[in-house]
Amino acid sequence: MSDRITAAMVTGSTLNDINSALSSLERSSNELSSGKSILAPSDNPYGASHAIDLQSQLDGLSSYASNVQDGISWATTSESAMANMGSVLQRVRELTLQASNGTSNQGDLNNIATEVEQLTETIKQDANTQYAGQYAFAGTLTTTAPYQQGESDTYNGNGGAVARAIGPGASVTVNTNISSLLGSGKGAADGKLLDTLRTVVQNLREGTTESRGALSSTDLKALDANAEVLSQLQATAGSAIDQLQTASSRIEGLQASITKALSNTQDADIAKTSIAFSNQQAAYQAALRAGASIVQESLLNFLH
Secondary structure, X not given: OOOOOOHHHHHHHHHHHHHHHHHHHHHHHHHHHHOEOOOOHHHOHHHHHHHHHHHHHHHHHHHHHHHHHHXXXXXHHHHHHXXXXXXXXXXXXXXXXXXXXXXXXXXXXXXXXXXXXXXHHHHHHHHOOEEOOEEOOOOOOOOOOOOOOOOOOOOXXXXXXXXXXEEOOEEEEOOOOOHHHHOOOOOOXXXXXXXXXXXXXXXXXXXXXXXXXXXXXXXXXXXXXXXXXXXXXXXXXXXXXHHHHHHHHHHHHHHXXXXXXXXXXXXXXXXXXXXXXXXXXXXXXXXXXXXXXHHHHHHHHHHO
């Protein structure tokens, strides 16, 4: 007994062909609209897993990149504040030399003392510089102003390091321990900058032969010693910025490399997919026309 091809079988086969063409067309359409060749993990299990791993690496690098830029901004802010301190320190040295030349009367010395006091407050203002609402020179006590304006010169921060992670197991310290330069003033008698500035003012106002002699000897030496400390702190801050900029370049390179690998893994070939879409669209329309003709003839045969 031979098998008979019925109208229902022809219709079913035709509909299957049409649905298959439609499915391919929809697939290409979704790839074009999303730009991705992997629309579901089942499309390419290995590729999907690899894409997830690459995206995770990119997310981690983005976090490190953010840390690096924040660190650069913090260290640059500190460096700028220390540059201002350097200018003030240079001005104080000039005033001290002027006062020690023996031609200034007591009125002149008092005026110089007043200016040095004002410059001391300027240095303390620089020490209270903030970055993103945090005190840059307060150690880890970033909500506490390192110094109060006025007579009190006590350092209110700590020596804690503020670091930024730039990679797995790698970090860079971005803050500067400014107390190693400024100290805690005359009360601490630590010989650091605030103590030195207060001593200069005292010697200026006393105006004795001994005080004038101290201006040209011990006071100038102390100012020069503090200038050397400041120079070292600036060099350390500059080194930190260099490290962070190097890390930034490295991270940018890794991001570009991984982004390319991710694109190769999951992005659709738009030109190839566009051609496939056009072919599938033509095939689908042809299938519809052929299907309509076949189904119509089957209906006529049924009516006869």
